[in-house]
Amino acid sequence: AKNPKVVAVTAAMEYGTGLAEFARLFPKRFFDVGIAEQHGVVFAAGLAKEGYRPVVAIYSTFMQRGYDHLIHDVCMQKFPVVFAMDRAGLVGEDGPTHHGIFDIAFARSIPNIIIMAPSDEDQLADMLATALTIDGPTAIRYPRSCGLGISLKKEPEVLPVGKGVMLREGHDFLIIAIGSMVSPAVEASRLLATEGIAAGVLDARFVKPLDKELILQMASSAGRVLVVEEGILAGGFGSAILELFSEEGLENVRTSRMGIADCFSEHGTRDALLADFGLTSENIAENARSMLANRSGAILRRFSSIRH
Known part of the structure; x- marks a missing residue:
């Protein structure tokens, strides 16, 4: 205005x-x-x-x-x-x-x-x-939803371009989330904390440019990274993170991705579809436990409830 x-x-x-x-x-x-x-x-x-x-x-x-x-x-x-x-x-x-x-x-x-x-x-x-x-x-x-119901600032803040933010610290594991997946990632971190697992949560905020310094620092420290996005996995945000790790030589960081598999989704409520694709806080926590238990690192899951 x-x-x-x-x-x-x-x-x-x-x-x-x-x-x-x-x-x-x-x-x-x-x-x-x-x-x-x-x-x-x-x-x-x-x-x-x-x-x-x-x-x-x-x-x-x-x-x-x-x-x-x-x-x-x-x-x-x-x-x-x-x-x-x-x-x-x-x-x-x-x-x-x-x-x-x-x-x-x-x-x-x-x-x-x-x-x-x-x-x-x-x-x-x-x-x-x-x-x-x-x-x-x-x-x-941004997604089709009503938001989280948080209080708004009187005046919006101009953000530093290409800078993410750590929402929860954790030395055992790192969850890098973007957009709508940040809130379930934080909830997953809280669930894991009740089991004695300290999972950090990084809100990337920017898909491009990435906050390379923060991401590389936190990923190197944690050693295990789970990237979560509400978008197609092929070429998506998780791919950008893997490209960054490859360019910077972080072969020792075990990385998995969660997102939309290589398929078209059918009609359904948003919550039901998120559950079908395994994009809930419980699913994030489950995959984090799997990685910590040294199970399969590549979590590109297509759920059987989705029909093609």
Whole structure:
């Protein structure tokens, strides 16, 4: 509201993305391009070129339609467009076509873009404030949910770009989580603590760039790492962590990943689908115990309850 150059763009998703109130208060700063996601991305690029700060509110699954324009018209030009990627992860009742599980994999390979994933509603506000200070493309991915119900700060905080944060310390094990998986990771750490296992939890906050210094330091110290994400495993956040470990020669760090297996999910509630894919606090704790017991290190699990 304070910056008249900040405008909102959406593709026939005024209500779905929560922009109805913004559209009512600032009708001249709200643009609905209709069911034309590709045009929305190009339109935002044009606005950015003219000095505006467009925020494109779009479902993760529909961002795929504008992928070519994201590369050529925004990222290649280094335009300061913010992509608010709603419905990232498993969306539940919207159905199989609406699961936003591919965005990390297809976006992190693009040069010039910064990718963030908030762990709660307060951090989402911080990340939007941060994105609006960056002179280049940014993306914020967040799930379809009501948030965690935490208290919000009066004013959002601008975060240091590419910096994660340790939420729980632990010398036995390290859980690196991103976005919606941070809360269950913290709960898993608490469960493990009751068994005498000290599991640290690192909220990466940024998919790109990674907080290499913090991740490498904590991973080297723990020796065992479990990476948890609500996205496709192939090319996802866990892949980025494995690439980092390979580049830095951390062959001695035993690493496993949890996320969406190589399949399409069916219709179901979000909680049911998370349970199907083994993305609950209990599953995280179970896999941590398995790694500590020196069982199979590669936890890429496709649950039998998911039909193809």
